[in-house]
Amino acid sequence: MFVHKDNMLKANFKFPNFTRAFAFMTEVAFLAEQQNHHPNWSNVYNVVEINLTTHDQGNVVTQKDHTLAAAIESVYQKYIVD
Amino acid sequence: MFVHKDNMLKANFKFPNFTRAFAFMTEVAFLAEQQNHHPNWSNVYNVVEINLTTHDQGNVVTQKDHTLAAAIESVYQKYIVD
Amino acid sequence: MFVHKDNMLKANFKFPNFTRAFAFMTEVAFLAEQQNHHPNWSNVYNVVEINLTTHDQGNVVTQKDHTLAAAIESVYQKYIVD
Amino acid sequence: MFVHKDNMLKANFKFPNFTRAFAFMTEVAFLAEQQNHHPNWSNVYNVVEINLTTHDQGNVVTQKDHTLAAAIESVYQKYIVD
Numbered sequence: 461m462f463v464h465k466d467n468m469l470k471a472n473f474k475f476p477n478f479t480r481a482f483a484f485m486t487e488v489a490f491l492a493e494q495q496n497h498h499p500n501w502s503n504v505y506n507v508v509e510i511n512l513t514t515h516d517q518g519n520v521v522t523q524k525d526h527t528l529a530a531a532i533e534s535v536y537q538k539y540i541v542d
Numbered sequence: 543m544f545v546h547k548d549n550m551l552k553a554n555f556k557f558p559n560f561t562r563a564f565a566f567m568t569e570v571a572f573l574a575e576q577q578n579h580h581p582n583w584s585n586v587y588n589v590v591e592i593n594l595t596t597h598d599q600g601n602v603v604t605q606k607d608h609t610l611a612a613a614i615e616s617v618y619q620k621y622i623v624d
Numbered sequence: 625m626f627v628h629k630d631n632m633l634k635a636n637f638k639f640p641n642f643t644r645a646f647a648f649m650t651e652v653a654f655l656a657e658q659q660n661h662h663p664n665w666s667n668v669y670n671v672v673e674i675n676l677t678t679h680d681q682g683n684v685v686t687q688k689d690h691t692l693a694a695a696i697e698s699v700y701q702k703y704i705v706d
Numbered sequence: 707m708f709v710h711k712d713n714m715l716k717a718n719f720k721f722p723n724f725t726r727a728f729a730f731m732t733e734v735a736f737l738a739e740q741q742n743h744h745p746n747w748s749n750v751y752n753v754v755e756i757n758l759t760t761h762d763q764g765n766v767v768t769q770k771d772h773t774l775a776a777a778i779e780s781v782y783q784k785y786i787v788d
Binding site: 478479482485486489492493498499500501502503504505 | 646668
């Protein structure tokens with residue numbers, strides 16, 4: 461679901477409501493801490509937008525971003541979203 | 543899944559790991575706040591145990607407990623647990 | 625801390641690390657659900673940016689935004705941020 | 707604040723309300739994941755009880771428990787609880 465664009469891996473995730481979206485964000489937060497790599501992300505109600513880039517490499521996409529993206533997609537598969 | 547026992551509604555919920563369990567707890571926390579009715583609950587790794595009773599009615603099961611139990615079960619249905 | 629700008633109430637909140645920032649976000653999420661009014665918000669590591677506007681009034685600032693802004697500021701006062 | 711008793715490190719933490727308690731729990735959850743060592747813990751409204759023991763060493767207190775206890779106490783210091 462992530463696409464490589466503007467030197468970022470970008471994805472939007474949609475949920476039935478805010479609390480499901482926030483539960484997902486909580487799991488993503490655990491992944492980010494675990495990998496010590498943190499997303500640029502935003503939320504409005506049931507939509508979560510995640511942009512991944514590696515700041516200390518000059519804001520380009522690195523293996524760190526691909527690893528986090530894969531883990532986020534794997535978590536999202538576990539959400540029943542409709 | 544909740545059973546009425548010892549003047550409480552009691553249930554155990556199991557997850558593949560700690561972070562899934564904690565995401566579920568986050569959603570339950572939203573329900574509890576929304577209904578202004580809070581569980582006695584505990585967690586060890588991937589298991590969440592929830593006991594519901596109404597303190598200000600002398601620790602008996604009331605409609606408040608049944609309403610929260612139903613909402614929790616509904617959230618749990620949305621978790622892919624294996 | 626919120627300022628009225630571009631038809632939004634806008635604020636940035638800073639924390640010592642990601643996990644403190646996310647704990648704050650969790651409390652804000654409870655407020656949003658409680659008031660049934662949800663922020664446009666984003667996070668990068670230790671910074672949380674919150675923009676409040678009322679969508680169903682045509683994206684202008686209403687009393688709902690002021691009420692949520694005040695509650696968020698009150699929560700932030702409880703965070704020791706350095 | 708943790709005391710060594712019954713082969714566990716045990717502590718109770720008190721907060722002004724449920725949402726503060728849950729924000730604290732969220733930070734403790736990050737620590738637990740980070741250290742790959744998870745508490746036996748429970749919550750009722752504004753009180754969080756945490757018991758630490760090392761299961762795979764036969765439920766005795768080990769260095770893992772002391773390390774997590776110290777990190778939890780350090781997080782708690784950052785909470786303004788009254």
